[in-house]
Amino acid sequence: MVRTSIHNVRIFDGTAISEHDSVLVEDGVIARVGGVTGGADEVVDGAGRTLLPGLVDAHTHVFGSVENLGLALAFGVTTEVDLFSFPPDATAALLAESRERDDVAEMVTAGMLACPPGSRPALMLPGLLPTVDGPEHAAAFVAARVAEGSGCIKVHLDDGANHGMSVPLFDVPTLRALGHAAREAGLSTVAHVSDARTMELALEAGLDMATHLPLDETMSAEAVSAAAARGQAVIPTLAIAEFAVEPNRGRSLVDDPRIADFLPPAAHEALRDGTEGLAVEEPPPGSSMEKVLASMRRLHEAGVTVLVGTDANNAPFRACPVVHGAAIHRELELFVASGFTPTEALAAATSLPAKHFGLHDRGRIGMGLRADLVLVNGDPTRDILATRDIAGVWRRGVRCTRNSRATSNT
Structure with a gap:
């Protein structure tokens, strides 16, 4: 039995501070x-420090790269929710690896997303999705998807306008049927939306x-209500929205x-320089972070549950500036900028x-939890930027080694 004790520490247990x-x-x-009191193999002095549950990034794309999961863990993200993974056999192998190893974040995945015939994903991967x-x-x-190990169901709602295309959208009956089938299987549904109209469609369908x-x-008051x-x-996904409309602001992370x-x-x-994977070819006319943050304020004021997810989708072969692990610290900063404490x-x-993703063994600090x-x-309950100043990360009680410029742990 390996015992670790952390003493004299401020604890944020997932809801409150002590x-x-x-x-x-x-x-x-x-x-x-x-x-x-006593008896531990490892004793950690927590004076002047805060202990948090491992962070959960609710929207990422791992792209089959275990290096991404190692990078996430080095920045305190112990679980990544991957919202599109392909092909199924490679996804299953990475799922198993992430569950067995304690030196990488665990991946939960939607696997292959639901899309209608003729949609952009279907056209990009003809005959494969x-x-x-x-x-x-x-x-x-x-x-x-359940048979392949998916932990949630991703539904694609995008008419292609942000990519210079015009493609079909799901109708409400099909969306409702997907939501019902997912609930029957014990899974939640997540809708990718591309604008205010598809956001309202997802809400109307009850996803x-x-x-x-x-x-x-800005989201309408009616949709928020x-x-x-x-x-x-x-x-x-504020971090990727920021890169889409004001990329120089998001790159400030590289100056910290x-x-x-701790970035490889x-x-x-x-x-510093990447431009791939930003979800839109060009932002629509009139786009701004002010409008995005105004939607955040409306959601917050109405009491809507808002989850931290970055849409991180870099990889060793993919230069997306929304970087696994690191991006969550910018996301948290943007939450606070929009009015969240x-x-x-x-x-x-x-x-x-x-x-919301049914991960009942984590996300809090309490007896019997992971x-x-x-x-x-x-x-960080006073200064959210303190999440960047990491003194230690543990996954299932195993301490992660954080090496400067060599954080993949793989």
Whole structure:
């Protein structure tokens, strides 16, 4: 039995903060919170520090790269929700590897996304993606994803306008059928939306979550009220929105040594200069971060659950500036800039995504839960930038080695 104790530490347990507390970890599980005395193999001094649950990034694309999962862990992200992974055999292998290893973040994946015939994903991967041609095919699609190990269902709602195309969208009956089949299988649904119209379509159809916010207009009060009334959640992906409309602001991460010093060369270069994977070829006219953040304020004021997800999709072969692990710290900063308190932003990156994706063994600090933990210098409930100053990361009680410019742990 391996025992680790962290003493005299401030604890954010996923919802609230407590001062001068302690945690005991035994064989990868939190065995005790408070009143820990002696007997540990590793004793960590938490004075001046804050212990957080491992961060959960609710929207990423791993692209089959275990290096991405190692990079995520080095920045305190112990779980990544991958919202499109292909092909199924490679996805299954990476899922198994991420579950067995403690030196990389665990991946939860939607696997292959649901899209209608003639949609942009179907045209990009002809004959390789299964399409859903009407409500009668929804149950079979979901059953196939369950058999492949998917932990949620991703639904694609994009008419192609942001890519200079005009392609079909799902109708409401098909969306509702997909949502029903997913609920019957115990899975949540996440809709990729491309603008205000598709956001409203996802909400009208009753899908559990929508990801992305309109770039060129603020969400209507009616749509926000509907989401609040139905208990739907939104994953805004502010980090990638910022790169789409104001890229120079997002690149400021590379100037922070707490981030830059722990990026391997390819990720450092992607953050500094990369332009791939930004979701839109060109932002629509009138797009601005002010409109995106105004939508965030409306969602927050209405009490809609908003989850931290970055849309990180860099890889050693893909120079996207939204970098695994590092991007979540910019996302948290943008949450606070839009009116969330630091404590609310931290909950949106820990307990709330764990709850909405059915990950009941993580996202909080409590007895019997997985010892996915992040220790930071300072108090991020007062200054959200303190999440960048990482003193230690544990996955299932195993401490991650963070090496300057060599963080993949693979």
